[in-house]
Amino acid sequence: MTTAVSLRHHTTLQVGGEARQFVSAATCQQALHHAREARLQGLPLLVLGGGSNVLVCDAGFPGMVLRWQDRSLEILHQSSDGVHVKVGGGWVWDDWVAEAVKRDWTGLECLSGIPGQLGAAPIQNIGAYGQEVGQQIVACQVLEWESGVESRIAASECGFGYRDSRFKRDWKGRYLVTAVEFLLHPGQAPQLRYKELRQKMEGRPHTLQEVRATVLAIRRSKSMVWDPADPNHRSAGSFFVNPIVAADRAAQLAHDYPEMPKWPTADHNVKLSAAWLIEQAGFPKGWGQGPAGLSSNHVLALINRGNASAADLIDLAAEVRRGVHRRFAVTLQPEPEFIGFDRSVEELLA
Ligand SMILES: Cc1cc2nc3c(=O)[nH]c(=O)nc-3n(C[C@H](O)[C@H](O)[C@H](O)COP(=O)(O)OP(=O)(O)OC[C@H]3O[C@@H](n4cnc5c(N)ncnc54)[C@H](O)[C@@H]3O)c2cc1C
Structure with missing residues (x-):
């Protein structure tokens, strides 16, 4: 455990003061141990992934920050319908997209280049270039802080909407998303719903690798990938949602x-x-x-x-x-x- 860590170094906007404590956990047992510690000390608990969708106040966060580190990957079922896979919430989101693309599993390629951790993806139902992650999620595996119970919440219960889910609303602060189950489609042609992406893909083979490379190039041109060499890089992506x-x-x-x-x-x-x-x-x-x-x-x-x-x-x-x-x-x-x-x-x- 470390104490008084500056959150400026753990967020992409790179502002904000210190957290009282910063801990990490790779198992539910470890996470619950930290949560108990926080409770004993009277500290609020905050789960932080890549810090790419937060604005931390200059006075900091007067509590414990926990980062989830499970980077597991388990194929639950594979059939002609698709591959049903469970992936640890501690993956860097874009590493997971790269892995799915490498395995030729269709469904997430347009979400290439979004910063942050996989466990945060369902929180605001990340979306870009015509895809939303909720469309591919079967269920979220969660740990409920209050009861210490691990459970599985079907996607249909999560209330996914435009940059929205129940994790942001009535379930706020209630769960740690430990893993996410996806249904992806091996070998299927990618769907190019976004006009600019379709235009840029003209004349090129519609492979997942090409879609991913094109999405990354478009994002880079808009400073929408995390790149410390880009003078525009200290951001939280889009600051306002489309009204x-x-x-x-x-x-x-x-x-x-x-x-x-x-x-x-x-x-x-x-x-x-x-x-x-x-x-x-x-x-x-x-x-x-x-x-x-x-x-x-x-x-x-x-x-x-x-x-x-x-x-x-x-x-x-x-x-x-x-x-x-x-x-x-x-x-x-x-x-x-x-x-x-x-x-x-x-x-x-x-
Ligand atoms: C350059 C840039 C481009 C971006 N582009 C897009 C985009 O195209 N589309 C898009 O939708 N978003 C985009 N974003 C926003 C952001 O990357 C996503 O919302 C991402 O999912 C946040 O992940 P994170 O791990 O950084 O979450 P954090 O910022 O660390 O946390 C965000 C919220 O999720 C909660 N949380 C994090 N992990 C967990 C967990 N395991 N369990 C429970 N709660 C958790 C936190 O408590 C907090 O409430 C962009 C951001 C940047 C900086």
């Missing part, structure tokens, strides 16, 4: 701004492009003079230019959010989880 508004509100906006991108959702609402709203509200790529600004490659990524504080990022996020609201009366919601703050997200970004 979903009622159909009549979308119709009003479309009347005023016919060129506005919009996509209908399954429940008859309309998803708007947060990136488009931000740019139209007067915040172009690279915007901001201070230590925090917008990525010069991707307007949705708020970046730490090197010596930003969490407070700088909050100020920037609040300014962008207010600007979008002023222009379009649409309220952007942040994607990363805010850790250690004593005020709500709404108060912080007001």
Whole structure:
């Protein structure tokens, strides 16, 4: 066990203060031991993966941070339907995608290059380039902190939606995701749902390796892979999720701004492009003079230019959010989880 570890070094935004303790566990027994210790000391417990979807406050997190390290892989069943595989939550997500692609198991290739750990993937149902991880998940293996019971939750119970699941809502803080079961499809042709990806793949063989290489190249051009050599790299990816508004509100906006991108959702609402709203509200790529600004490659990524504080990022996020609201009366919601703050997200970004 180490004490007082700076979370700046464990998050991709590279801001934030210290955690009181930082521990790791590779078995449920070890995880429960740490949880008991935390309880005895009266410390809150936080599971941290790659720290790529969190914004840690400058005062830090006054508790114990636990990192899960199970990197197992077990084939549960293989048939003409596909391969049913259970994978430890401690895998680096992109290592697992590379492994699936190497084995010619179709289903995750468009999710190449997303930072973080596998155990975090179901939390916000990671998605990119027309795929969402929830589509391939059969079940999540979990450890319930309170009872110490290990169980299996079917994907149909997880409430997967756009960047959403029950792990973010009513189950928040309740479980450690120890492993995830996937159903993948050996040898099946990849589905290219995303226009830019289809265009870039034209004339090239539609193998999983090619799709993965193309997705990585597109992501790299937008500073959306973790690369310390890229000046835009200190980010949490997209800082705001695409807002979903009622159909009549979308119709009003479309009347005023016919060129506005919009996509209908399954429940008859309309998803708007947060990136488009931000740019139209007067915040172009690279915007901001201070230590925090917008990525010069991707307007949705708020970046730490090197010596930003969490407070700088909050100020920037609040300014962008207010600007979008002023222009379009649409309220952007942040994607990363805010850790250690004593005020709500709404108060912080007001
Ligand atoms: C450059 C960049 C690009 C990105 N691109 C995308 C993208 O295309 N699509 C996308 O969806 N996201 C994207 N993200 C966001 C992020 O990578 C994902 O949300 C990722 O799944 C977070 O994983 P993590 O291990 O870093 O989680 P962390 O940031 O460490 O944690 C996020 C949340 O998950 C919880 N958590 C983590 N591990 C576990 C576990 N084992 N059990 C229970 N809870 C857990 C944490 O407590 C926290 O609440 C991007 C981020 C960056 C920096």
